[in-house]
């Protein structure tokens with residue numbers, strides 16, 4: 001897939017959040033379980049991972065949030081992240097992760113119009129890539145800003161845009177779209193100066209996401225927003 005269209009310059013860069021935007025967990029989450037196992041192993045603490053009050057946080061922020069009550073002076077972030085990645089790789093096949101309806105159609109549409117597709121996700125990079133592989137959609141994603149790159153989501157947008165420019169010669173600064181399911185995705189897009197498309201397939205409804213440039217309820221609808 002890389003070869004056939006790589007000679008054409010891409011007009012649009014489309015950056016996807018993962019959880020709640022591309023994927024959902026119908027049951028227990030391998031990602032959350034990996035945090036719990038890693039925090040126990042590195043810090044000896046028993047944590048029940050709960051992101052309900054911090055939707056849209058990056059993985060590094062989620063680690064800190066759960067360690068805060070223990071008044072630990074050194075979060076050992078690197079060590080915890082290595083352990084999360086190692087655990088996730090081990091247990092991912094035992095858990096279910098699903099594609100959100102309309103995602104495949106949306107990705108195929110973008111591929112068809114030669115958009116450059118990437119991630120902006122709080123997920124650590126190995127976890128993000130493992131999820132894509134499990135779902136069979138790795139081929140669509142060429143680059144990304146990941147939770148392992150930086151703690152702040154707006155920085156992840158900048159990192160992804162920089163990679164697009166360095167690796168693919170992407171120059172169309174006005175045609176960068178960030179698609180996510182939380183207000184934090186919208187804030188990150190605005191801070192980084194790109195367009196925010198919010199999708200109501202996660203926890204938040206259209207009212208909560210109204211500050212986005214566009215709000216959609218199914219990924220198929222991006223064909224009316226991102227044009228060839």
Ligand SMILES: [Mg+2]
Nearest residue numbers: 017019020181
């Ligand atoms: Mg999300």
